[in-house]
Amino acid sequence: MSDAKGVLYVVGIGPGAHDHVTPAATRAIADAELVVGYTTYIKLVSELIRGKEIVRTGMTEEIGRARTAVERARDGAKVALISSGDAGVYGMAGLVFQVLRDLGWKRGNSPKLHIIPGVTALSSCASLMGAPLVHDFCAISLSDLLTPWPVITRRIEAAAQADFVIGLYNPASGRRTRQIVEAQSIIRKYRDGATPVALVKSAYRKMQHAVLTDVDHFLDYEIGMLTTVLVGSSNTYVFEGYMVTPRGYTNKYTTEGEVLPGQRPGYSLVLAGSPEPAGRE
Numbered sequence: 232m233s234d235a236k237g238v239l240y241v242v243g244i245g246p247g248a249h250d251h252v253t254p255a256a257t258r259a260i261a262d263a264e265l266v267v268g269y270t271t272y273i274k275l276v277s278e279l280i281r282g283k284e285i286v287r288t289g290m291t292e293e294i295g296r297a298r299t300a301v302e303r304a305r306d307g308a309k310v311a312l313i314s315s316g317d318a319g320v321y322g323m324a325g326l327v328f329q330v331l332r333d334l335g336w337k338r339g340n341s342p343k344l345h346i347i348p349g350v351t352a353l354s355s356c357a358s359l360m361g362a363p364l365v366h367d368f369c370a371i372s373l374s375d376l377l378t379p380w381p382v383i384t385r386r387i388e389a390a391a392q393a394d395f396v397i398g399l400y401n402p403a404s405g406r407r408t409r410q411i412v413e414a415q416s417i418i419r420k421y422r423d424g425a426t427p428v429a430l431v432k433s434a435y436r437k438m439q440h441a442v443l444t445d446v447d448h449f450l451d452y453e454i455g456m457l458t459t460v461l462v463g464s465s466n467t468y469v470f471e472g473y474m475v476t477p478r479g480y481t482n483k484y485t486t487e488g489e490v491l492p493g494q495r496p497g498y499s500l501v502l503a504g505s506p507e508p509a510g511r512e
């Protein structure tokens with residue numbers, strides 16, 4: 232192994248707007264000599280990367296991008312591999328580890344690895360809609376390019392049945408339009424047709440567009456590669472155009488903060504008919 236002292240930053244740059252790039256991500260990009268990323272994301276951080284060497288590639292060249300970033304860093308360069316949102320959420324971080332494994336990399340070898348978190352689409356899209364993720368939620372990608380469709384439908388089914396708020400990443404693309412239709416029919420089996428659904432396109436980018444609709448009607452709107460779909464749980468409601476999933480405070484407290492009869496702060500919620508709280512949190 233060479234004694235090169237390369238550094239690889241795997242950087243999530245958030246949804247798009249410069250304000251949502253974290254200071255740590257900005258510092259990592261500033262420290263890099265070489266920036267590798269998909270063309271659109273390179274454009275989103277163009278003010279941060281002037282004067283640096285740039286390797287930009289198309290959407291389908293992810294393996295090549297990860298390989299270039301890892302190899303150049305291994306050979307001694309300081310490299311930032313950038314990904315939208317959080318690089319560890321349907322992002323480049325997974326491929327980086329695959330390439331490192333293939334190369335027989337060990338901790339302590341070059342490159343030194345820094346994974347910098349970013350604001351993922353679920354968080355950025357939720358913030359535009361109100362507070363839809365305040366109770367249990369899960370993320371499912373509808374892309375079947377690398378995952379078999381029956382695996383994906385099983386997860387949609389389980390999430391819908393278990394009453395999670397569901398965030399759908401990669402809901403559709405130009406060619407891939409069937410998946411979201413099938414997802415809706417699975418969700419409809421378990422959820423009321425009036426359950427709130429948000430479609431958020433290009434959050435915090437120039438073309439930002441958000442629609443608040445419901446399970447029965449969301450297919451009437453445009454859904455594409457830059458859309459994240461947020462499907463409410465049975466508790467999710469609409470208030471003043473916001474989508475809100477309550478945490479459950481009203482099960483235990485009045486809105487004035489008084490504890491309801493039979494409940495104890497710091498203890499498990501007492502259900503009607505159950506003798507004793509299960510235990511302290």
Ligand code: SAH
Pocket residue numbers: 246247314315316317318319320321322350351352353355356399400401402431432433434435436455456457458459460
């Ligand atoms: N690593 C990214 C996700 C990449 S998968 C992240 O953490 O956000 C690509 C999918 O993410 C898109 O199909 C879309 O569903 C979602 N997405 C990414 N950026 C978005 C944005 N600005 N607005 C809405 N959805 C976005």
